[in-house]
Amino acid sequence: MGAELDFSRVPGVLGRIVAERVADYRAADPVLGAARPAARRFEAALRGPDLALIAEVKRASPSQGAIAPLDPAQAARAYEAGGAAAISVLTEPRHFSGDAQALRDVVAGVALPALRKDFVVHPAMLREAADWGASAALLMVSVLHEATGEFLAQAQHLGLDALVEVHDERELDLALETGARIIGVNNRDLTTLHIDLAVSPRLIRRAREKGFEGVLVAESGYRTPADITGVRGLADAVLVGTSLAGSGDLERAARDLMAGV
Numbered sequence: 001m002g003a004e005l006d007f008s009r010v011p012g013v014l015g016r017i018v019a020e021r022v023a024d025y026r027a028a029d030p031v032l033g034a035a036r037p038a039a040r041r042f043e044a045a046l047r048g049p050d051l052a053l054i055a056e057v058k059r060a061s062p063s064q065g066a067i068a069p070l071d072p073a074q075a076a077r078a079y080e081a082g083g084a085a086a087i088s089v090l091t092e093p094r095h096f097s098g099d100a101q102a103l104r105d106v107v108a109g110v111a112l113p114a115l116r117k118d119f120v121v122h123p124a125m126l127r128e129a130a131d132w133g134a135s136a137a138l139l140m141v142s143v144l145h146e147a148t149g150e151f152l153a154q155a156q157h158l159g160l161d162a163l164v165e166v167h168d169e170r171e172l173d174l175a176l177e178t179g180a181r182i183i184g185v186n187n188r189d190l191t192t193l194h195i196d197l198a199v200s201p202r203l204i205r206r207a208r209e210k211g212f213e214g215v216l217v218a219e220s221g222y223r224t225p226a227d228i229t230g231v232r233g234l235a236d237a238v239l240v241g242t243s244l245a246g247s248g249d250l251e252r253a254a255r256d257l258m259a260g261v
């Protein structure tokens, strides 16, 4: 069904990356295979009274270029020692220097649950995520639009948790309709790469006002403990990549960022 989806509405930088991923998976087998049991490890790691850290293995990005030539397993171990609750791993190759091996290495290297961070446009990408040992996959409403619910069901079939990502009110309302259990609010507009830390508190409040009882994640642009104060008491978790990955001392950067939380 991936081939029948219309991704032509996706604008800007995001649109270019999505077009490449659609071409990468055009000929992939859409059959998911047998249902796999849900472990819910990613979701469980983020629930609880404290603000959890999802630390990201991110070697490059469209906004920064090269960030750091991280060894994924080593980076994940440092994040774990620094108090991270889960690890996000970029697997997009052209703009984020990610690959399957990075995810496999993280899964082998730490006990923490891992998120496949990619531009999911085809069910085969979810099957891969499960095969590689991920506990969860990212689903972007800005990419999947009305197909988000179908991809969510496919992720669930494979035993994966889904982090359903939104950036504005319209996307959030669509995510809420899908029955998502974990919603991430991206402070970065992926069509322009502009960051606004006010986006997460605004949309998280709206989700709670609408009665959402699942897990809420604030994503992107967090560099200092002060940056995080805006989502304290609102978000269940923060997802942080660049400021940790480029720090030189990943364990210390993770610990320092979350100090006082």
Ligand SMILES: O=P(O)(O)OC[C@@H](O)[C@@H](O)c1c[nH]c2ccccc12
Residues within 6 Å of the ligand: 056, 058, 117, 118, 119, 165, 186, 219, 220, 221, 222, 239, 240, 241, 242, 243
């Ligand atoms: O590096 P930052 O600003 O800390 O952001 C991390 C993460 O939120 C970001 O990598 C991200 C959020 N959503 C995405 C979707 C695709 C690729 C990357 C992302």
